[in-house]
Amino acid sequence: MTAKPRGRPRNAQTDTAILEAARDLMAADGYERMTIEAIAARAGVGKQTVYRRWPSKAAIVAEAVMAGHLGIRADAPPRTGDAAADLRTWLGQFFGQLGQPATVAVIRGLAAAATDGGTEAEQLYERFTGPGREQMLDLLRLGVEHGQFRASLDIEAAADAISGTLLYRALIPPSAVVDTDAAGFLDLLLLGMTPRTSPGGTRPERR
Known part of the structure; x- marks a missing residue:
């Protein structure tokens, strides 16, 4: 028999809501003033829901960057030969x-x-x-x-x-x-x- 995974699977919509909340808060208030509590409130979830996914706001920012919610347009440099x-x-x-x-x-x-x-x-x-x-x-x-x-x-x-x-x-x-x-x-x-x-x-x- 195949073992069933423990706990409920992560909800992709919840993940997105948390990452987008972090994006909006960081743009509005800056990283230093952003808190897990504020992220949870803006995403409409409990604080523990955030902590079950990421251990810190640094981890949330890292995930937001890698998922494309946060970032800077970084086009590849031109290659004209000069x-x-x-x-x-x-x-x-x-x-x-x-x-x-x-x-x-x-x-x-x-x-x-x-x-x-x-x-x-x-x-x-x-x-x-x-x-x-x-x-x-x-x-x-x-x-x-x-x-x-x-x-x-x-x-x-x-x-x-x-x-x-x-x-x-x-x-x-x-x-x-x-x-x-x-x-x-x-x-x-x-x-x-x-x-x-x-x-x-x-x-x-x-x-």
């Missing part, structure tokens, strides 16, 4: 999304959920952060291979600098945001802060 131009276009899309309050709320929630530890942080990296970073590394590597970026470029450090800048822009208050777009940031990253050496051996200053 890695520098493709990188500018791709990051320009992300910088543009940082002007949307709902997107900023999602990023802040993801960052907070990732720092809560446990398997949720690993799941978020594997399903969300990691793939985006790999796409960025591939684009930087292509630029090195085509001679657009210097051969000695530390692509891991460059990828971390780009990711860190995007996260920083999402975490700081709107009043502290300066009018810097992706092009200005990439000029600094790709050209560096030191004067460039001219063919004649002089090091002209950029003005």
